Amino acid sequence: MKITDVEVVVTCPGRNFVTVRVSTDEGVTGVGDATLNGRELAVVAYLREHLVPQLVGRDPLRTEDTWQYLYRGASWRRGPVTMTAIAGVDTALWDIKGKVAGLPVYQLLGGRSREAVTVYGHASGATVEEAVASAASYVDRGYRAVRVQSAVPGLDSTYGIGGSSAADARSYEPADAALPTENVWDTEAYLAHAPTLFEAVRRELGPAPRLLHDVHHRLTGNEAARLGKELEPYHLTWMEDPVPAELQDAFRLIRQHTTTPVATGEVFSSIYDCELLIRERLIDYIRTTVVHAGGITHLRRIFDLAALYDVRSGSHGATDLSPVCLAAALHVDTAIPNFGLQEYMPHTPETDAVFPHDYWFEDGLLHVGESPGLGVDIDLDEAATYPYRPASLPVNRLRDGTMFHW
Numbered sequence: 001m002k003i004t005d006v007e008v009v010v011t012c013p014g015r016n017f018v019t020v021r022v023s024t025d026e027g028v029t030g031v032g033d034a035t036l037n038g039r040e041l042a043v044v045a046y047l048r049e050h051l052v053p054q055l056v057g058r059d060p061l062r063t064e065d066t067w068q069y070l071y072r073g074a075s076w077r078r079g080p081v082t083m084t085a086i087a088g089v090d091t092a093l094w095d096i097k098g099k100v101a102g103l104p105v106y107q108l109l110g111g112r113s114r115e116a117v118t119v120y121g122h123a124s125g126a127t128v129e130e131a132v133a134s135a136a137s138y139v140d141r142g143y144r145a146v147r148v149q150s151a152v153p154g155l156d157s158t159y160g161i162g163g164s165s166a167a168d169a170r171s172y173e174p175a176d177a178a179l180p181t182e183n184v185w186d187t188e189a190y191l192a193h194a195p196t197l198f199e200a201v202r203r204e205l206g207p208a209p210r211l212l213h214d215v216h217h218r219l220t221g222n223e224a225a226r227l228g229k230e231l232e233p234y235h236l237t238w239m240e241d242p243v244p245a246e247l248q249d250a251f252r253l254i255r256q257h258t259t260t261p262v263a264t265g266e267v268f269s270s271i272y273d274c275e276l277l278i279r280e281r282l283i284d285y286i287r288t289t290v291v292h293a294g295g296i297t298h299l300r301r302i303f304d305l306a307a308l309y310d311v312r313s314g315s316h317g318a319t320d321l322s323p324v325c326l327a328a329a330l331h332v333d334t335a336i337p338n339f340g341l342q343e344y345m346p347h348t349p350e351t352d353a354v355f356p357h358d359y360w361f362e363d364g365l366l367h368v369g370e371s372p373g374l375g376v377d378i379d380l381d382e383a384a385t386y387p388y389r390p391a392s393l394p395v396n397r398l399r400d401g402t403m404f405h406w
């Protein structure tokens, strides 16, 4: 069996997605997500100029060898662009492998370790009251875990705020322009506010729902240690990205001061980014996912390392990761022994029409389908109706104009 063609499809049904579509001489095709929000065309160029010419003629079933060939074949390896490009190819090859075997991919990863995948939804509000009501509506709809964010008083914009689930789904969408929106950040205002939010949510919702919060890389280690301590009475499932993920020493400081569990890793691209945090048990959940961490082949390696140290998976699943990534993530989530939680933000109907899939949501759980392969595809005609639009994620400045983390 041979690869005959690799297409790199860019489509924008509301936001940009990059998809790798591999064709073979036996007529079997596979798809992989290669979307890197705000830097999409860098991955497209990496794929088209460097990887695609190396793939035609290769055996699509040699997933491990192809992964090693693409990874080791670049002397300057790792990094988000490279690993997202490799992920797109690797995911498509696993899709083909499943179709050739006549089995859903989770079967090739060891079979079911669970009946379905527990997800968390995104609740948010312009006020604490709105955020509490939003969280309650998720619980009413069957969600067992809810991430809660609310606007920080005195700031014009706060990460993660949307008034309804549809608006919430749009809240990470880049502005429809090449220049980023500029937001203003105030750490003290945030630190004063965040514990009051969780005090109110627990008071209203009681002890049962699992609660999560995304700090989105905004604190120093010491500030994060303070926040973790102040959140302890509300028993969060995790405090996410309390510090910029590359400041790994800071996680030691956080661990020394608080029992609030920590999750990080959505911006990591390789096992080497995660290794120290996992081995020293400085985190409780590792948030790497298929598209940004080298595909199914490499993500499985990260999760196997994590399993040795009681670290659970908590894969990133915002709407800038396409349904192809979500489908692939669900196959991994279904199979691994150390699954923790899966982030889930429903895609828009336009996006779902471009990427028909067989996974479904019910009662707080996502269910993987039984189709051979990943159970997801790209409708090329539908995709062609949504041309690429230049877009950027926002940037953050402090009140005095200093550039800050977003």
Ligand code: KDG
Residues within 6 Å of the ligand: 037, 172, 214, 216, 266, 316, 317, 318, 319, 320, 343, 393
């Ligand atoms: O593109 C950036 C988003 O994927 C990210 O900001 C979302 O932090 C995020 C999350 O936890 O979903």
Ligand code: MG
Residues within 6 Å of the ligand: 214, 216, 240, 241, 266
């Ligand atoms: Mg996050």
